[in-house]
Amino acid sequence: MASFCFGKSCIMVCYVVLMAILVDGANAKCAFEAMFAFGDSNSDTGGFFAAFPSQPPPYGMTYFNKPTGRASDGRNFVDFLAQSLGLPFISPYLQSIGSDFRHGANFATAGSTVLQPQTSLFVNGVSPFYLQVQVNQLRQFKAKVEEYSQYQGQTNLPPPDVFGKALYTIYIGQNDITGYAGSGGPGGIKQVQSQLVSQTISAIKELYSMGARSFVVLNIGPVGCYPSFLVQFPHQSSDFDASGCLASYNNAVNEYNYALKSSVEQARQELKDANLMYVDTYSVILELFQKPTDHGLQHGTTACCGYGGGPYNFNPQLLVVFAVLISIVAMSPITEAKCDFRAIFNFGDSNSDTGGFWSAFPAANPPNGMTYFKKPAGRASDGRLVIDFLAQGLGLPFLSPYLQSIGSDYRHGANFATLASTVRVPQTSLFVTGVSPFSLSIQLNQMKHFKAQVDQFHSNYSGINNLPSPDVFGKSLYTFYIGQNDFTGNLPYIGINGVKKYLPEVVTLITNTIKEIYALGGRTFFVMNLAPIGCYPAFLVELTHTASDIDKFGCMISYNNAVVEYNSLLKEALRKTRGEIDGANVIYVDTHSVLLDLFQHPSSHGLKYGTKACCGIGGAYNFNPKVFCGNTNPVNGQNLTAGACTDPYNYVSWDGIHATEAANKVVARAILNGSHFDPPFALRSLCDVQPIG
Incomplete structure (x- = not known):
């Protein structure tokens, strides 16, 4: 989950990206009105910590002088790129207070993966906002922009035509690679290589279908040089190269990057009017690790923020990152003053x-x-x-x-x-x-x-x-x-x-x-x-019981x-x-x-059906766990659709689990009556x- 990019390293990565844009965009005027970012902690500008607040100092100490949701001491790659393109910092999509989306949105979150996570954030620190979710968020964002463009007074959104005039950055995959490397070594990286590349390209094509035309796809950095992985990855002393990096892991990342580059080139041929730019950040970051003094830095494989001494200043049990923080983040008289909520x-x-x-x-x-x-x-x-x-x-x-x-x-x-x-x-x-x-x-x-x-x-x-x-x-x-x-x-x-x-x-x-x-x-x-x-239709179908229990x-x-x-x-x-x-x-x-009274006596409240769902399909309860409300799924060789009744006002249960508006109104009235x-x-x-x- 570590983020490498900070300070001068971010500026260098940004420079490489800009050069790629200038070269690939030579035949078209480069004037991006907005930027939409997809990724992990390397480009997250606060999305993860808007959803899961928990970031303490010293994050943000260099530029912002306080934590801002970035996994760095200051600005990250997306910040510098936006600045270089004449755009303001990009607001996180999940940040609902103080956001300005007139020049784009950032869907990246720390801990995000390309592949759908199969474990909890609170177990291994992997974000639930994987790449496909981020693409879905962009789709919803676009729909909202089009909807709100009809109204006056919405000043923090871009115009609806911005999506074809924006730059789309994709900087993701590091958490997939390091996750599999941590459990399976370099071979673990190779195991998921094709799947990672395929899903990244699929995301690009989906964005293209929504109007995106200019893409920057950044490859994965040399994880074999990162202090946290030098401590945690299984390795032998013979695996170290002259720069103190793990050669086998970096070689595996290089193979992945080559596969990604080939697929981006192929996609470029398929999407004729799109600019797809593959950016080799790997070589930039590798040189920083190998020759930090050439770039005005001093330490390569030693972490600035950490504990444990040694060559890496890193202790995984005391790591100051979000995964640990998130797991930690676990009759008198009534005052009868006049109520004014x-x-x-x-x-x-x-x-x-x-x-x-x-x-x-x-x-x-x-x-x-x-x-x-x-x-x-x-x-x-x-x-x-x-x-x-x-x-x-x-x-x-x-x-x-x-x-x-x-x-x-x-x-x-x-x-x-x-x-x-x-x-x-x-x-x-x-x-x-x-x-x-x-x-x-x-x-x-x-x-x-x-x-x-x-x-x-x-x-x-x-x-x-x-x-x-x-x-x-x-x-x-x-x-x-x-x-x-x-x-x-x-x-x-x-x-x-x-x-x-x-x-x-x-x-x-x-x-x-x-x-x-x-x-x-x-x-x-x-x-x-x-x-x-x-009494719920869904549980009457799914939970084990006997006839005598009814x-x-x-x-x-x-x-x-x-x-x-x-x-x-x-x-x-x-x-x-x-x-x-x-x-x-x-x-x-x-x-x-x-x-309970609604289920037992629906007619007493003006309803007709208690333990039968309005929206569903099949059986006495109108509920089938294989086809949930509003969905169409194949069951026993035929497609079944769980549709809604025409009179939900007669039902207690909407979809087998949740109540109808009619039932909710009865409950609310009982609360407001104070009884x-x-x-x-x-x-x-x-x-x-x-x-x-």
């Missing part, structure tokens, strides 16, 4: 995600959003969620997702929830088990980062009109709707008893988070309990009983927390009983509650 800050999963997950991993398809928004809106429902109705009832606008960098308005709060999030830190990859990397601890760190940025921008800048005032954090409502994925994620594998073993940990992590937010100024907390998952309403008794046990633990823990933090309203919200709180909290009499439509 100026904002809501929400933490959760898909039950309250208003677009965060799909901002980071674009993929939302119809029929999601069909009822209210008339298009996918990043919500796992046909329309609005409980959090949408709750905001409306309190006289606030919909909450903008923290990870949504375009069109967001944070004056009345922010939503840190993302689909598939857990309370516990995930140990598996999103692309293997579907669990979001944005666990509760990450959402809390995002909140802290958000608060710091609000303080910073109000102190140092004027004209920032999409942020709240710094005093808002003590005058806000903090909502938690999370834990369902911790409960259900492992149920098919370890059963109810296995899940019960770690439920106390889930509860403790929630209450600890409340205490941390209290320390930041938060005073009013609504914590929703878990829903009766034994109650008269068609729900699984054993699973619902287990949820009730968890809810009791949560309720008691919140009661205890209430006694530990003075002057706070910590409210347990019993959404479970509302949803499901413990301890009692007179929300309606204390607050100016608005009717929800």
Whole structure:
């Protein structure tokens, strides 16, 4: 995950790139209006740390005089290249505060790979934003630019025609190579060579199809000279060359670079009107390692920032990088003052995600959003969620997702929830088990980062009109709707008893988070309990049970009983927390009983169907795990499509796992009525509650 480029080395790499542009672009006027960067820590200007805030000093010490999300003491290659082309620094796509995308966007994140990661960020430090995700983000960015060009007042976006007039830089692959080298030696690099090259070229062609015409493809540096890899890679003393580098690893990288160059040349023939520039950064960086004094430097294979002494000044157990930091980043009376919530800050999963997950991993398809928004809106429902109705009832606008960098308005709060999030830190990859990397601890760190940025921008800048005032954090409502994925994620594998073993940990992590937010100024907390998952169509299909386990309403008794046990633990823990933090309203919200009544007596709430999904296909529950809502997949030799019903207002379940807008409205009304709180909290009499439509 190490980044090499800093100071003079970045300037040299930038010079080589510029020479390549001038040579390849000799027949066309070189005047790029924007730059779009794809890559890893070598070109990340803050994207990773916008999503996973955790970067301490001494990063950024040289130029910015503070950490800025770059894996360097100062500027990196992308910064110098932008400057050389007469462009400002490129804002990270995932940075939602203070960004300016008029001259491009940076999709690179530290730890990113070309290949889809199969392990968790919190296990081996590999970013979930691999190359295809970055390309998908560009696609979504382009769609947003075209959409917002129709409106007045959006001043931080480029014109829609910019995509054919921009430079696209691709500087990625180092983490794939070093990951396989660390486990398989030089042979590990050769094992994935063709796959890496193929997927890089596929990404270029996909960008070309979106209008891109000028590409800079940088090869991989001599990893056999990097201090961290000299310490960690398996090798023998005979493998060292005269410069102190590992010859076998550098030779393997050279083979990869040759294959990449050949494929870029072939792609150049296929994409006739495109400028594809292969840039040999390897030779530049190798010379820096071999002859640092020739370039005004002193030390080649010794790290500036590290610990451990020796020739490399590097100790992998004390490495000051994001992987270690991320893994570390793990009854009293109710105050009845007049309620005037100026904002809501929400933490959760898909039950309250208003677009965060799909901002980071674009993929939302119809029929999601069909009822209210008339298009996918990043919500796992046909329309609005409980959090949408709750905001409306309190006289606030919909909450903008923290990870949504375009069109967001944070004056009345922010939503840190993302689909598939857990309370516990995930140990598996999103692309293997579907669990979001944005666990509760990450959402809390995002909140802290958000608060710091609000303080910073109000102190140092004027004209920032999409942020709240710094005093808002003590005058806000903090909502938690999370834990369902911790409960259900492992149920098919370890059963109810296995899940019960770690439920106390889930509860403790929630209450600890409340205490941390209290320390930041938060005073009013609504914590929703878990829903009766034994009534959900998806779990009725997927979870093992017997006929005797089904109650008269068609729900699984054993699973619902287990949820009730968890809810009791949560309720008691919140009661205890209430006694530990003075002057706070910590409210347990019993959404479970509302949803259970909806499943058991849908007609009492104006609905018809309880345990049958609106959007799905097959069987009594209209749910097939092989074909999820809105998808078409082959099943037993034929393509099946999971479509939506025409009357979602008659259903409790939208897609087998999530609720319809109609059901969400019933739950929200129960909350706003104040009848499901413990301890009692007179929300309606204390607050100016608005009717929800």
